[in-house]
Amino acid sequence: MRGQQQAAISGGHSQDPLLQMDDSLTNIHWLGKMGANTLLDRQERSYNRIGRPQRKTHDSNRPPYSYMALIQFAINSSPARRMTLKEIYAWIEDRFPYFKTAKQGWKNSIRHNLSLHDIFIRETTKCESGRAQSYWTLCHEALERCLTIDQMERREAQMRCRPVPQITRSGTPPILPRPLGGYAVVPVVLPAPGSRDNNPTLGHRPAGVVRIQPKGQLPVSVTPSHLLRSGSVTTPRTIFPKPATQHGIKRPSDSDLPPRKRKSMISPTSSQHRPVPTFYRPSGASPLKETTNLTPTKERVKEEDVGMRSQLLWSPDSHLLFSPDKGFSELLNSLDLEISPLRSVLRTPVIGRNVATSTPRKVTPPKTSSRSPGLLSPIQDFSIPKTPDSGLHSSNSLTQHVSPIKDSFPPLLGRVQKSKTSPGQLGLGSLREFGLPGLTPLKEEYQGKEGDHEPVTQNLSFGKLLEELGLDTIAELDVGNISFSAIQ
Amino acid sequence: MRGQQQAAISGGHSQDPLLQMDDSLTNIHWLGKMGANTLLDRQERSYNRIGRPQRKTHDSNRPPYSYMALIQFAINSSPARRMTLKEIYAWIEDRFPYFKTAKQGWKNSIRHNLSLHDIFIRETTKCESGRAQSYWTLCHEALERCLTIDQMERREAQMRCRPVPQITRSGTPPILPRPLGGYAVVPVVLPAPGSRDNNPTLGHRPAGVVRIQPKGQLPVSVTPSHLLRSGSVTTPRTIFPKPATQHGIKRPSDSDLPPRKRKSMISPTSSQHRPVPTFYRPSGASPLKETTNLTPTKERVKEEDVGMRSQLLWSPDSHLLFSPDKGFSELLNSLDLEISPLRSVLRTPVIGRNVATSTPRKVTPPKTSSRSPGLLSPIQDFSIPKTPDSGLHSSNSLTQHVSPIKDSFPPLLGRVQKSKTSPGQLGLGSLREFGLPGLTPLKEEYQGKEGDHEPVTQNLSFGKLLEELGLDTIAELDVGNISFSAIQ
């Protein structure tokens, strides 16, 4: 850690050669280590449009982010969107002083995460200027998502200022208004490319500016500018927020524990279910399974779905789910699959759909839902399938499952584990403090009523989404810095 | 664990419904739990062609297999090639009594492995016969590989009977003869399909019988019978065994350990290198990197490759590597990619090849080799790329790396970690005892000599390969039970 790294960072300008040809914008010390103040100024000026001078984060406390997130923060903070291991170390230590004094082992974890997760890709430059150099970069989807520390901190600030509405009862916060239709975002301004057109790694992308479309209007495209320019994406997308569960209720840790050792549940609000994201095709074949669930009538409810009554109460009419976009399946087919458009879940009890196309969609048969369903904050839960045709394969009366989160973009907050080596309540504690575990859960009243067939969709207000991102709903926003994956 | 599992296994005949239509072969209790003796007889008779009555394995000692391997053993032991979690537990406990009394937590690890590794796929059957049931099965490549406990035990027995030639010096066993050309296997007999043609999961495949082709002849196809019948594979393959390193020499565990805590090396035979498998195209472009390594002359050695002298001594001429199959690239292009043909490594110091095709090949630039290279036993080291076009992407003077082992088929032995909860020397200890860590390493004499440019290829004798599998070289062999991936 010492000698070699020090040299590389402070003195040696670990400037990425990718950016050497440029001079004006990128010729700064974007990775600081000397005079933090001076550096801070430069950085704020160059890369922080928000202008909030928050360099050191979560001082001395362990940050509530997973290593996976931290590494993405680091890599995305660099103009070239790639970093050497040393630089990743240094960036994390710089932004999260906790790691400066952290028990050694965290670097091991960093390397472990880099190797383990496929979103982190190692590049080796040819040793044209001497020896080969290894850089860590992100897969295409992660580059697009462009997860940054700024996003998170904006979010945190938001949380501090206007915290989530108080929890009315234990574990059952009130429901928030949810509009019916899908949401659409349309690009309004496409600023001139930031003079770095030739960068193949999407590094230092210029931000596209979008404006929220009035509700009820139909899908228009939301497209990052660099993609628009290349003409790869021109089809509209719809936004379908995704349900989730409540957090913050202790469950028994693991069933393998001998019964005497198992922790007792604190709140017996058991049977929490979060339907796994479901990818469906509006014009797809009929469900393979016929067990009720689809018809929101009281009679059907009674039919033979043992213990599933409350599920149905939260199952919106299927036509509701598809109504906002009749041409959705055609759109799907015409999409550039490289983009991995994200359609998040609707709590649809459609089980085992038989997809008629050659590219199966991702599905997890929702025997779904439960008693107390909730809505996860979108930013915690938007995940991207790694490959277009990954997902559930249904044939021959069986169904194969692929976790949509697997090595893609797991929730960034709320799943960070408590560090064994840190005080204890830092991990999840700080999360709960910010109200982050399960931001907009459903009210219990809505759950209990039978035959509640009002058009309560699972669509989360997109305004709410933006609010949680720390952005205003109608205002223009810098799309370059938030996740496109969460918007498409 | 108790009641529920017990019921499902002993009484309930956790017979896979996939096999219900059949009656003669599969209608047995292939997963035992009651009267082990009776069961053993049936099993031996039905599924163990070898006829060696070795049911309980590694009695009370922790088996030297990774969880990943154990799970594959279990799943592949079932006719339907899929198992419920309970059945996996039971099978492992049955074959490896160690786990009957093992510290709880191993089941957690089993589940962890099932979820983590993509080769394990969860299937859910439609609740046609009542409720939905989850089965764990294997990805296509793993189904083909069909790793079984029998393979491993045959191998172990082999080791015990004719152990690897004594280690001459500490850590440097003698080299074994290695022929120059590639190897080819050709199918000789294709027995009639075992009446289970309709099984889409490749379950209970009939065995193809192959015979080893005399050396020096050119590639002929080796094809599992079920594939031949379906006509999906008709192109010849070549066999390129793969180099490896020696095992059993302690290295300092992790550099993150503070220097005082780091374990001291036992044998200073440091700098062991195992080149990562390299996928190359014989007709590819020239190497991107020019730094020596390719020219096996003494002058070049001295040039500026500090500390790399001995590498070159073990770098065979590149033309040697490509000579056996001139039409290899055409073959590659014509291959059914579903099969994921495996070409293992040659210790080729070709770095960063610029592949001209649209489907990049998997490459790890071998700055390669080292002082004491060795050959891993092929069965330990044949890995399969998960997707045809995964691998190295070379463009723009940089190279992206994809570990070929990643979640595919890592070495089964020799990398099993010592259990924290088990005595200690059980894990690696039993391996070394059998001479498994690095079966046919190179002799030290061959390493030391400078300018040793004799045509010492890294090709391992295919006969040796089979020998290590416990099979005779020229005899017909049951291909249905060994890994096709290791042969193709």
Add this chain to the structure above:
DNA sequence: AAAATGTTTATAAACATCTCG
């Protein structure tokens, strides 16, 4: 030769989801 870097497995645990008594 030592240290940094990279890959993989083991273990524990948190948490979600599902099953079954």
Add this chain to the structure above:
DNA sequence: GTCGAGATGTTTATAAACATT
């Protein structure tokens, strides 16, 4: 019929062994 305990499934953290640079 419901509920809740336990089984099953997913993911992250940590340590470590080992390979490679």
